[in-house]
Amino acid sequence: MDLISLIFPKTCLGCGREGKYICQSCINKLVLLKQLCPYCEKASTDGVTHIKCLKKLRLSGVFSIWPYEGVIRTAILKLKYKFAKEIAKELSEYMANYLKNQPIFPKNLTLTPIPLYFLRENFRGFNQSELVGEPLTKKMGWDFNSDILIRKRFRRPQTELKGKERRRNIKGVFSMNPSYKLQTTSYILFDDVYTTGSTLKEAAKVLKRNGAKEVWGLTIAR
Ligand SMILES: [Zn+2]
Numbered sequence: 086m087d088l089i090s091l092i093f094p095k096t097c098l099g100c101g102r103e104g105k106y107i108c109q110s111c112i113n114k115l116v117l118l119k120q121l122c123p124y125c126e127k128a129s130t131d132g133v134t135h136i137k138c139l140k141k142l143r144l145s146g147v148f149s150i151w152p153y154e155g156v157i158r159t160a161i162l163k164l165k166y167k168f169a170k171e172i173a174k175e176l177s178e179y180m181a182n183y184l185k186n187q188p189i190f191p192k193n194l195t196l197t198p199i200p201l202y203f204l205r206e207n208f209r210g211f212n213q214s215e216l217v218g219e220p221l222t223k224k225m226g227w228d229f230n231s232d233i234l235i236r237k238r239f240r241r242p243q244t245e246l247k248g249k250e251r252r253r254n255i256k257g258v259f260s261m262n263p264s265y266k267l268q269t270t271s272y273i274l275f276d277d278v279y280t281t282g283s284t285l286k287e288a289a290k291v292l293k294r295n296g297a298k299e300v301w302g303l304t305i306a307r
């Protein structure tokens with residue numbers, strides 16, 4: 086045990102039990118999320134976009150692992166501040182265990198986290214989706230690349246806005262990094278929380294316009 090963990094023993098963010106930030110029993114308490122088609126929001130196995138909802142620039146599907154509540158909600162909120170790296174590591178382990186039993190995504194994937202606007206990222210020093218996405222990618226045997234998309238302009242944080250406003254606010258906000266050449270045909274856009282899906286949908290359009298064959302969305306929670 087290192088000195089830091091002796092002084093600040095890890096306790097579960099959900100129940101206070103010592104040992105981890107996220108304990109297995111708090112994870113087990115979470116209900117299974119019903120997966121939805123990201124476009125009509127009706128039930129769909131594994132969150133796959135219905136054939137009738139699938140258009141040229143659309144996501145092939147979005148899979149969210151847990152409901153945004155309990156220990157997961159607290160962990161995601163904490164991810165932006167203290168002990169972020171440690172919490173991210175634990176989250177990525179639980180996610181990989183979950184995903185390994187669910188053959189949802191195609192093979193030969195590149196995972197890219199939804200980028201933050203660079204000033205915001207610098208202020209915080211990191212992108213929380215990158216922090217979870219990178220170790221998760223390793224465990225899943227996918228490729229990781231956080232330099233595919235660029236977030237162009239400063240906009241109001243999506244959390245301050247509702248449905249229609251969110252879509253308008255995010256429109257045209259992403260572009261392709263000019264120095265990146267598409268290497269695989271399938272991509273996973275990774276974000277922490279799925280709300281209206283407008284961020285993932287907008288980012289998917291950019292990848293698809295630039296030649297990606299399939300773009301999936303993956304979030305920790307919804
Ligand atoms: Zn717990």
Ligand SMILES: [Zn+2]
Nearest residue numbers: 122125135138
């Ligand atoms: Zn649908």
